[in-house]
Amino acid sequence: MKIIIANWKANPSSLPEAQDLFRATVIKAEQCREVETVVCPPFVYLEELAKWLFANFSSPPLALGVQDIWESAGPFTGEISPEMARNLGAQYVLVGHSDRRYILGEDDVRINKKVLAALRIGLTPVLFVGEKERGGDDDQENLIVNQLLQDLADVGPARMAKVLVCYEPVWAISTSPGSHPDTPANALKAAETIRRTLLKYWNIASARVLYGGSVSADNITRFLEHPEINGAVVGGASLRAEAFGHILKLSSQL
Ligand code: PGA
16 A cells, blocks of 8 residues: 655644645545555644544544654753654654755754664654756765665664655655656666665665655656555645645555
């Protein structure tokens, strides 16, 4: 089953808008139960959205995730602990998104701590890897392998089976200047690098690898028709329930 993860980032700007978008997204997800849908709203909306979801569905058509966590509870002003996220109903957490790496200065040591914290508390980490600039083949491969080795350090093989890895080249993200989606061929090459690395260092033969970067209804099939790509992370298009529903529908047909 393919998995589609909506990353709302810092949108929308009010709770009523978030509720409208969420309810419309849930209806779309309900029509596409053959695809695993995850929505990662901003923290401030999580509680309300979770309450509504669990009050209305004994078997919800989508799961909730958060866009970040800190390493633990304690003296960390402004942060959210993994326990808080889980106790509100989140099952997934995005870790190492390029917004956090390059705009908010998060390094691989910090990302690794977050992956370990997520696994410890039972959240499924979605680790983002990918090059910043469109570069040569070696650059891409070396960077991905290095990110995986550093970000997943000390994750044992048993827990590694839970980790999802998303290849998301920064230049392909819809808000990057001059962005355009990656080619399926390049995404497949990156997916192969990820699989090879997880097999070599963790003995994981069935890693789940996603693609992210300007995913839309126009291009989703070209990525997901390959069994090597298990799903996608969707940013901009997840803010429009109609467009996101279309992506879910196409994904559920594969
Ligand atoms: P995009 O964002 O789909 O708008 O390119 C994806 C992401 O940044 O996760």
